Amino acid sequence: MTDHGFDPAARLRDREANDLRRDLAPAERVAARSRIATDPQNEPPTFDGDELSIFAANNYLGLADHERVQAAATEAAREVGTGAGASRLVTGDTPAHRALERELAETRRTERALAFSSGYAANVGTIAALNPDVIFSDELNHASIVDGCRLAGAETVVYDHCDPADLRRKMGERNRSGSVEESWLVVTDSVFSMDGDVAPLSAICDAVEEFGAWLMVDEAHATGLYTAGGGVVQREGLSDRVHVQLGTLSKALASQGGYVAGSQPLVEHLVNAARSFVFSTGLAPPAAGAAREALRVARESxxxxxxxxxxxxxxxxxxxxxxxxxxxxxxxxxxxxxxxxxxxxxxxxxxxxxxxxxxxxxxxxxxxxxxxxxxxxxxxxxxxxxxxxxxxxxxxxxxxx
Structure with missing residues (x-):
């Protein structure tokens, strides 16, 4: 009989043979020091041995166990609930979400912000909702940006890493060969998660403006770490030159979720067209409360x-x-x-x-x-x-x- 199924065990063996097999390693707590357990599969983890010094987390400000952040999560759970209960377009839009978004918009110096269930969801949902004809993407952009480009179905032009001259050259080539009515989106991380370098955003803004395109910057690894709790965009004074600012709440802000910040019309469009927002349960209120308080600590301390x-x-x-x-x-x-x-x-x-x-x-x-x-x-x-x-x-x- 013909077999139309799958063989996950064989796929795992292939990964093992190519030295690509990964395993889970539970941490006892999220902090500068923790004990680490080997992958327990479907059993409870067993933590024994000494604590390790953790230099592997994206909890950059160490706020995951901060008492103010924990108290804010507890208060949001008590006042609103442990989960949003539905898509925010149904009944899942709460005061916790709106308070977080107001402070994100203030920090990013934009008209409005919108919280998603994850940074990944924010990226794929936003890029697909903008539905550009052509996307110009840095060659080392995060996987969520890559997947957003795929979901958008746009022609994607990859430019050399952190190279505004190559971006300008490829935009020029497209300008000579493409339709004058095409919509263009340039997408880049601000801080790149594996190389630890920073995109030359000012020069990228110059190239984008020369061709009348839009610029989207993912500040996942920069949010909360620069001027007044902002990112590289704020450090460089570029808030009014970046059309779409995106980030995560799960790194320096020690919570869960993602966000997009920009103009009022942009956010209203995403509320209606970003499928990862429309068809997903809203961010858990305790996560929204924790992220809001973490942002305050980042700005004040x-x-x-x-x-x-x-x-x-x-x-x-x-x-x-x-x-x-x-x-x-x-x-x-x-x-x-x-x-x-x-x-x-x-x-x-x-x-x-x-x-x-x-x-x-x-x-x-x-x-x-x-x-x-x-x-x-x-x-x-x-x-x-x-x-x-x-x-x-x-x-x-x-x-x-």
Missing amino acids: DRRDRLWSNVERLREGLEATGFEVWGDTQILPVIVGDRSATMALDECLREHGVLAPGIRPPTVPEGTSRIRVAPMATHTDEEIDRCLDAFRTAGRELDLV
């Missing part, structure tokens, strides 16, 4: 300064040890090159009490395997020193430095 101080100490120490460190943000890619050596360093760091993940192809290009180090504002001087000591010891044991 010295946590951003403490984060950047930790970043500087780590970068200087890693480079002094002999490691090559890319980027210029809170994401510190320690380049090893060989994938086997990278995963050996990952394991050796764990043995010395530090969790910092090895990243290998296909996530990054062949020959650029790396350890992705992500410090938090809540890491103490002792924990930074522990991380540097672990890298020194592991690097020498593996003959990498």
